[in-house]
Amino acid sequence: MFSVLCNRVWYAVYFTLLHPMLKWLLRKVTGKCELLRISYGEQVGAPRTRAIEKSLKHSKFQALKRLLTDNHVNIDQAVEQILSIKSITVEVHPQFQPTIHICLTQICGYREFITELESVRKTPYSSENNRHEEMLLELWRKLMPDVPLQSRYNRQWGDIGFQGDDPMTDFRGMGLLGLQNLLYFATQHNSTARQVLSHSHHPQYGYSFAIVGINLTGVAHQLLISGALKTHFYNVVQGKPKLDHFHQVYCYLFHEFDKFWLAEKPHIMEFNKVKAKFAKRIVMHLKDRNATLSMKCVTSEAK
Secondary structure: HHHHHHHHHHHHHHHHHHHHHHHHHHHHOOOOOHHHHHHOOOOOHHHHHHHHHHHOOOOHHHHHHHOOOOOOOOHHHHHHHHHHHHHOOOOOOOOOOOOHHHHHHHHHHHHHHHHHHHHHHOOOOOOOOHHHHHHHHHHHHHHHOOOOOOOOOHHHHHOOOOOOOOOOHOOOOOOHHHHHHHHHHHHOOOOHHHHHHHHOOOOOOOOHHHHHHHHHHHHHHHHHHHHHOOOHHHHOOOOOOOOHHHHHHHHHEEEEEEEHHHHHHOHHHHHHHHHHHHHHHHHHOOOOOOOOOOOOOOOOOOO
């Protein structure tokens, strides 16, 4: 508790007193504001964008701080505002305008994407929705191409890891997002998904494929909400993230969790413990500024 208090005090002192003094001194010495120094000195991707984000967060100008919280920021107008406030001349620093435009697009796009993803997650699966039903049946066909589904409501769903006769009840936590993640994995990385499914049938270390998949949707969602996924998205997406980008992260997580689970050799009752350990490992990995969550070794198999 004492160490936490000390860290908070140091953080407050640094950004209230020391950081502004250091910024002033560096501007006098280099002739460049902090945003310019970052655009020149930081590596493209997460290192640069996160540094820009941090600079805006601790800016003395409220108009710049608001760029991190306002909804529907006009990026072009925001760039012009920064150029004006910071007295940056485009003719002298021609690379700054496109650089800050990309960074702001990533920063604001990440925030907007959270809102869009929440809309999908909060959409409940409905057996009365034909599109939902077709997605569910397609999931079966992708994972079990040689085994016909005898009927919509039956125990066969347990073969791909659902708990009962009707998978609808298992989607309550993550809504339609849970199904979309599973179907994307089964479609875009079909051979890998089927291999993972076969691992889930291990006689000693097996697990419920679909239930674990929905839980991993929860892990990916939490990584997004906490901001941990900024590192990955800032490194791989120059603009605003799209749902496909989130699905790709999910595929990586499922693929890696399967390997992690088999290496741990746990009992199924230890699932929550193993999941927490796995999530912590991913968070630690994302602390590396150059980290990504990409299945580079797996080729997309979409038809």
